[in-house]
Amino acid sequence: MEIPSVHRLADARIPTVDGEFTLLLYENSEDNKDHLALVYGDVEGHDDVLVRVHSECFTGDVLGSLRCDCGEQLGTSMRRIAEEEQGIIVYLRQEGRGIGLLSKLRAYNLQDEGYDTVEANRMLGHGADERDYAIAATILEDLGVSSVRLLTNNPKKIESLTDHDIDIAERAPLEPHVNRHNADYLRTKVNRMRHILDLGPTNGYSQTNVHGSSLQPLEQRVEHYYADTGLPFVTLTYAQSLDGSIASNSGAPLAISGPKAMDLTHRLRALHDGILVGIGTVLADDPRLNVRRREGDHPVPVILDSSLRFPLDARLLDCDGPSPLIFTGPNPDPSRRETLESKGATVVPLSCTPDGGVCIDTLLEALGDRQIASVMVEGGTQVLTTFLRRQRVQRVILTIAPMFLGGTSALDSLAPPQQPDAPDPSDDVPRLKNVQQRWYGEDLVLEGDPIWPSSE
Numbered sequence: 001m002e003i004p005s006v007h008r009l010a011d012a013r014i015p016t017v018d019g020e021f022t023l024l025l026y027e028n029s030e031d032n033k034d035h036l037a038l039v040y041g042d043v044e045g046h047d048d049v050l051v052r053v054h055s056e057c058f059t060g061d062v063l064g065s066l067r068c069d070c071g072e073q074l075g076t077s078m079r080r081i082a083e084e085e086q087g088i089i090v091y092l093r094q095e096g097r098g099i100g101l102l103s104k105l106r107a108y109n110l111q112d113e114g115y116d117t118v119e120a121n122r123m124l125g126h127g128a129d130e131r132d133y134a135i136a137a138t139i140l141e142d143l144g145v146s147s148v149r150l151l152t153n154n155p156k157k158i159e160s161l162t163d164h165d166i167d168i169a170e171r172a173p174l175e176p177h178v179n180r181h182n183a184d185y186l187r188t189k190v191n192r193m194r195h196i197l198d199l200g201p202t203n204g205y206s207q208t209n210v211h212g213s214s215l216q217p218l219e220q221r222v223e224h225y226y227a228d229t230g231l232p233f234v235t236l237t238y239a240q241s242l243d244g245s246i247a248s249n250s251g252a253p254l255a256i257s258g259p260k261a262m263d264l265t266h267r268l269r270a271l272h273d274g275i276l277v278g279i280g281t282v283l284a285d286d287p288r289l290n291v292r293r294r295e296g297d298h299p300v301p302v303i304l305d306s307s308l309r310f311p312l313d314a315r316l317l318d319c320d321g322p323s324p325l326i327f328t329g330p331n332p333d334p335s336r337r338e339t340l341e342s343k344g345a346t347v348v349p350l351s352c353t354p355d356g357g358v359c360i361d362t363l364l365e366a367l368g369d370r371q372i373a374s375v376m377v378e379g380g381t382q383v384l385t386t387f388l389r390r391q392r393v394q395r396v397i398l399t400i401a402p403m404f405l406g407g408t409s410a411l412d413s414l415a416p417p418q419q420p421d422a423p424d425p426s427d428d429v430p431r432l433k434n435v436q437q438r439w440y441g442e443d444l445v446l447e448g449d450p451i452w453p454s455s456e
């Protein structure tokens, strides 16, 4: 095996949003390309240094193209290395898995005609992957690391660096965000190039662009729905255990989602204008319903509370974010209403259904009139049940945590309450179409658009 030699030509300080790196430019004995190393902290002589060997991808790295996960991998690697205050990104100038930018763009056009990335490269007379990692290994040797933790999903890269005597102590996986532009590409990487990626149960088959509508960004769907109907787009979202419980039987507040799924919940909160729960949840959990795990606008808390049981010391009355909108029955107690309004809440009397709950149809109209174009319905059981029973849900995002709770069930019967003896609804149950799934840490997040067979 020919071992290339490398020689540092220059290095410079590169401050980035993640922290300050040093960029080293190398010449080598193999080609006349400017291969680079982006180094954070002191790496020489260290074990288990976090390393990414990244091949140039102009479209992903520079333009932020969604056709691949390259830009995301580079960004994540820089962030993780900066967090550890130590690490290296070897940046190899082998664009387009080594076939160059011109051929890569031609291969993209073939992929748009339906060929996968491997077939497209071969049709252009190239190999599926023409990259070589000998220079990367020599650069790592020059930097003097004893062993590395390699940020990669690509077993070929691990094999090649190992063949070049790099001691890989561990593989550090990089989890991509799957979108409709890169889903097939990522699946091809898994199925044809052995990449170690958990894309969920869709691994074995293609989830192609025919499902594009479900993958449309939520904001876009909200905008269209509100413009067309004047009503808020409703996202039903909650966390349940494996046995379908959303709370423990003791009634004590319990975190069901893990940290990554919680991050998603807060991202979703920031995406919606309103967040809705029933008074049962306020009494049980005293929630804040605001955005705390990321930057973003807080949604307006919307509470269904037909008898104005809202506690005067609820955290919703003095936490960050807009004051709550409390929808209640038609004749609220005047002094209770005054006290709540003196604490910042807005109490809105509305008509109620025969069984006493706030009428959902009127509620959605009232929210639409208040320019609330989207609402995230978080729970609890009775509220989730009402929205599904009334078929007033446009999107469902469900977190399933790997635990058994044997507690409060997520849903009651979906049969209308005035028809307890209605025929078995098993043929007519709401289902999800355009289903997507993704792991957030140990939690599975399943989402889709609900359909009711009787309304199809």
Ligand SMILES: NC(=O)c1ccc[n+]([C@@H]2O[C@H](COP(=O)([O-])OP(=O)(O)OC[C@H]3O[C@@H](n4cnc5c(N)ncnc54)[C@H](OP(=O)(O)O)[C@@H]3O)[C@@H](O)[C@H]2O)c1
Residues within 6 Å of the ligand: 237, 238, 239, 240, 245, 246, 247, 248, 251, 253, 254, 256, 277, 278, 279, 280, 281, 282, 284, 285, 304, 305, 306, 307, 308, 309, 356, 357, 358, 359, 360, 378, 379, 380, 381, 382, 383, 384, 386, 408
């Ligand atoms: N895991 C999760 O993601 C999650 C999320 C939220 C809540 N939870 C859990 O859910 C539990 C609370 O559930 P819950 O069923 O007792 O309470 P809930 O669904 O939060 O609130 C139900 C109450 O809301 C009022 N309401 C008014 N109009 C309504 C309507 N149209 N439909 C339904 N309810 C209406 C009713 O009280 P009035 O008759 O007095 O108006 C009803 O009793 C808590 O243990 C909480 O921890 C879990």
